[in-house]
Amino acid sequence: MELLKGLNSSQREAVVNYDAPSLIVAGAGSGKTRVLTSRIAYMLHQGVPAHRIMALTFTNKAAAEMRERIGHMIGGEQSRRLWMGTFHSIFLKILRYEAARLGYPSSFTIYDTADSRNLIKQIVREMNLAEESYKPNTIQARISLAKNNLVTADAYEANAEYTTEDRHRKMPAFAQVYKEYARRCRANAAMDFDDMLLNVNILLRDAPDVLAKYQERFQYLLVDEYQDTNYAQYVIIRRLAAEHSRVCVVGDDAQSIYSFRGAKIENILRFRNDFPDAQTFKLEQNYRSTQTIVNAANSVIKNNVNRLPKESFSAGAEGEKIKVLKAYTDQEEASMVADELRRRVRTDGAAWSDAALLYRTNMQSRVFEEAFRRRGIPYRIYGGMSFYQRKEVKDLLAYMHLIVNPRDNEAFRRIVNYPARGIGDVTVGRLAAMATARGVSLWEVAAGDSLQEAGLNAGAAAKVREFVELISSLSASRAGAELYEFGLDVATRSGIIGNYKMEQTPDAQSALDNIEELLNSMQTFARDVVGEMEYDPTTGELVAGEVAAPSVADWLQSITLLTDQDNDAPEDRNKVTLMTIHAAKGLEYRYVFVAGLEENLFPSAMSMDGADGIEEERRLFYVALTRAKEVAVLSFAATRYKWGSMEFCRPSRFLKEIDRQHLDATFDLEDDAPKPAGSPAWSEKTPAWSPKSSASSPSSKMPSAILPKTTRPDPSRFRKMGVRPAASSAPSSDAVRTVADSGNYVVGQRVAHSKFGIGTITSVEQAGNDHKVTVDFDTDGPRTLLTKFAKLAIVG
């Protein structure tokens, strides 16, 4: 049969035996995605209705790719009806649909990590707790851990073990903070990431009819990257599968790298206990990498105790030995890596995009950026500040959130005085006091007629009313308007655009670029969604036909869980990829460079106090190595700058764990005497879900997302295309100004956009001081753009 062609025998077994619980243990590069997509396609082919299948993936990108591949195999009509996505995005749909059962409006807001940390900070302040011992990050991590283990605030408070532990950790009031946090989220009609999973569990536990409905609906469950699911996700699966589902989980215990986020490797280790009649399929042949790389990776991972027996092998070429680069400083490391990379790519005639540089922490990227830039090596960085976490984007989104969900107090606070409109802390404090007293939202107080009673003077009250007026009128205009029009309306009338335009700085311009990008995404979304079929989440039946016009709420929903990936901008092609190893999961490159192989960096210092921690770091190293198809190069430095001061480093123990026969090192690793191994004694009686002491100081940064460092158009592009930059709101040369002011935007004019390419203007409209033009792009279709954003260039 066509679908099974080219599969090896174990892959084929894993595909055709779809009617019983299955554990597919898939080593790195073993064709896991292929098996998963083939299995689904095969099921569809055998007559399983698409709407009976739920496939859970680790990222949205993975889901999109699988959907596309299945579409090719079996047809888009069916693949579109599959429920495929991350736990969060799939269950968000169900949560919106069933929100009422949980006492939420279906328009509830989703708080990202920054939102929830702000709220925690505020609560700690309000409760007058010592900020030294109640660090927001610590609190957040602990709340997250509790939720991931399905411990609600009330359950937490009632558990003496937890509260005793909190007293020891000098946070006796933690349970109260947790309770208040949960209360406030609910009052704001908001859920954080962890709430989504927790609430799904509550829903499935407390609403038997809902449970039965979805059990009936989803009779086939597939879970990818099962080794990285947490307890909450595990219970969801068990609940849904309890009636008659066939669960198929796919994963590799050797690649479990998310325990800091609550992932439980035990889920995959114990699958066969949970489903005693499960069949196991092992995919051990690695089709990705050379024998050297696979064997080297095996030699490292065998140092882990906690693992499923499995030996992956490669039938490919033996390949080059793994080169190890030793540098004296982190700067030199960057230079050596950059030189080596350039040499490889050039001599092999490879593309820059064939190479990736992986590191343990985001902060390591900086020196490499410099080294690459100096050599003119094109690169792109995944990670760092995500697009959706930029201030200007969050501000604009806060307006939309407040409009969609007026109960969202956090959104209210964020924008009530941004851009500055004279509503200060004192005023907000008075509003908040009354809101608390009356048990209503800030918005309700602000929009009510008790401003005077709240203690506001006439001036403050007038400003608040003006703000209320603004939001109300924006809210009213949303009904008739197109998505993009509405977004533009918000950005303009809120004063955000004007505010940045006044600044006339590069930062402000970049903020404007980002706002434009956001507005463009509304346009793209609207265009993509219109005409899509709409299906009932419960039955999978076609609802009312095609989606006519998406709402703001639809759009917000689509972006809240959109984190990274997806943003494959065309200008990012043929560049070296720089990213953390975590971000590299699931990807592959011909050349992989892994930098910073030093004790306390990789393995990270934070992981040193337990055997589990080191094993996870080792798995992370395993993941890093197995990203390489042909060549792996490892590097480390003897000294490294940290917080401005120099530190000495020893080579990572992982280097020594690699079988020497696979290494090409011009020096003796043993020269640098390894530190005595960390004591393996870790506490025996921590509660199953309880954080180890180290787990409570998580990062304050939340990187993710891949955006090019700057989104500014590269001027050289214009030169090459024989065009010149047009209207710019930034200070610009006279020549440029002339182009803009002389109204060169006329119908029929050919123009270039840094992202959408070249197109023809089909309409021009005056919009205040600016022009609103519609451009029919040659490759990308028609779009409405504002010339004030200054990304259009006149061609010719």
Next chain:
DNA sequence: CGGACGAGGATTTTT
């Protein structure tokens, strides 16, 4: 009330 400036603190990984 809002902006500018200075000091001090922080860095593991992210759906």
Next chain:
DNA sequence: TCCTCGTCCG
């Protein structure tokens, strides 16, 4: 080193 928070002044 860089970013965030707090304080001070207009």
